[in-house]
Amino acid sequence: MEDKKANIIATLTVLSLLLVIIAARVYLKLSKPFYLLAGVDISLILAVFCFLVIRSRYNRERKNLESRYISEGRELRIEYSFLRKVAGVPTKFKLEDLEEATDGFRVQIGKGGSGSVFKGVLKDESQVAVKRIEGEEKGEREFRSEVAAIASVQHKNLVRLYGYSSANRYRFLVYEYIPNSSLDVWIFPGKRRLGVGGGCCLTWDQRYQVAIDVAKALSYLHNDCRSKILHLDVKPENILLDEDYRAVVTDFGLSKLVARDESRVVTEIRGTCGYLAPEWLLEHGISEKSDVYSYGIVLLEMIGGRRSITRVENKRTKKKKLEYFPRIVNQKMRERRVMEIVDQRLMEAKEVDDEGQVMKLVCVALWCIQEKAKNRPDMATVIEMLEGRVTVNEPPDSKLVVVDLLAAAGGDDDDVDDVTTGVRRVVEMPKLHIQRGRHFRFPSVCSSIISPVSPR
C-alpha cells in the first residue's frame, strides 16, 4: 500500500516538473532563466528516478529477507515440534485447539471405562485420537498416572502421547492416531469397530506377531524404563493395531510407577475382571508378573478367538453359568489336542497348519497364567520363547481355582455381561482368606460358580 502511494507521488512529481519545463519553454522562450529552471527540473526528475530505483531495490531485499525469516521461523517451529515429539515432551493444548482438531468432538472412535475417544487432525496435519476423560475424582487420578507414565516412554509398540489439556470439567489426552482399532474387534466374532462396521478376523501369523509386539512393549515397560512401569490393564481393548496390523499398547490410566528395587507393591484392586492375576485377591502385593498374567489371558483369547470367560446355558436346566476357557485349554494341551481350541474361523480358512507353533503359544500362555507369580516367566523370557531362542517346556498342571474365582468375581449368573465383554469394572472384590492348612474360604457370591474347591 505504502509502495503504491510513493509511486503515485513520484509520478505526479515528475509530471508536474515536466509541466513546469513546458510552461517555462512557452513563457520564457530559450532565455537564460528557462535553461536554469530546466536544469533544476531535470535534476529533480533524475533525483526522483534515483529515489524510485533505490527504494524498489531496498523493498525487494526487505521482502527477500522477510520471506527468508518466515521460512526459517517455520522450519524452526517444525524442528521444535519435531524435537518435542522425538523427546516425548507432551504439549499442553488449549481446549479451542482440541475443539478445532476434532471438529467439535464429532467423530467418536472409542469408548472405555474412563471416557470417550475422538478422532482429530492437528494444525501440523498429524492425525490424533483425543481421549476425553469423564468423571471427577477417578478421572483426575487416571489422568495424572497416564501423563506421568507415558510421557517418559518411547517404544514403537507403545502409543505416543502428543499432549494433554485440562479444561473445565473434562481432561483430555492427545495420542497419535492408530488406524486399525483395537485387537478385540479383530479376534472376537461379532465385535464392531465404532462407526466403521465389523466382522474382521486377524490371520494366525498376524496374531503371532501381535503376541511378540505386546511382549516387547511390556518388557520395555518392566525392564528398560527409569522406573519400572506396571501397566495393570492389559487386555485386547487396550492393544491397538496400526496400518500393518502391528500392535501398539495403549491406556496407561491404571498404570503404576514402581522403583526398580521394589519387587512387590500393595495397591487397591484395579483392572478388568477376567484379566486380573490371583495375587490381587490374595493381598500379597502385585508386581510386573501381574501384567504377565493378563498377557497370558490375552494370548489364550487370541488363539481361541473367544473371551476367557463366556456365559453358557445348561441345555437341561436352562441355567446360565460361566465357562472358563483357560481351563479348557489346559486340559486340551495335556491331551495333545491343541488344534481343537484354535479359533474356528482360522481352522475353516485352513490358516493354521503348524501345530508345533500353536502348541508353543499355548504353552507360553499357560506359563504366563500360572497361579504363583514366581512361576511365571518375565516378559523378556516370553519374547525369547516366542522368537524361538528359548525352549518352551510343558507348563505344570494347574487347577486354576483362584484364577477361576477371580474371573467369576466380576459378576454372578444373572449379571456377567461385564466379565464377558472386557469392559473395565473394578468390583468390590470378595476377600479371600488363607486359613491354616491352606484352605480358601470362598464368599457366597462365587461359591456357586467355581468348580471343585480343593485344599492346595
Ligand SMILES: Nc1ncnc2c1ncn2[C@@H]1O[C@H](COP(=O)(O)OP(=O)(O)OP(=O)(O)O)[C@@H](O)[C@H]1O
Ligand atoms: N490412539 C488411538 N488411536 C485410535 N483409536 C484409539 C486410540 N486410543 C483409543 N482408541 C479407541 O478408543 C477405545 C477406548 O480407549 P481407551 O481404552 O484408552 O479408553 P479407556 O476409557 O481408558 O478404556 P478402559 O479404561 O475401559 O480400558 C479403544 O479401545 C480404541 O478403540
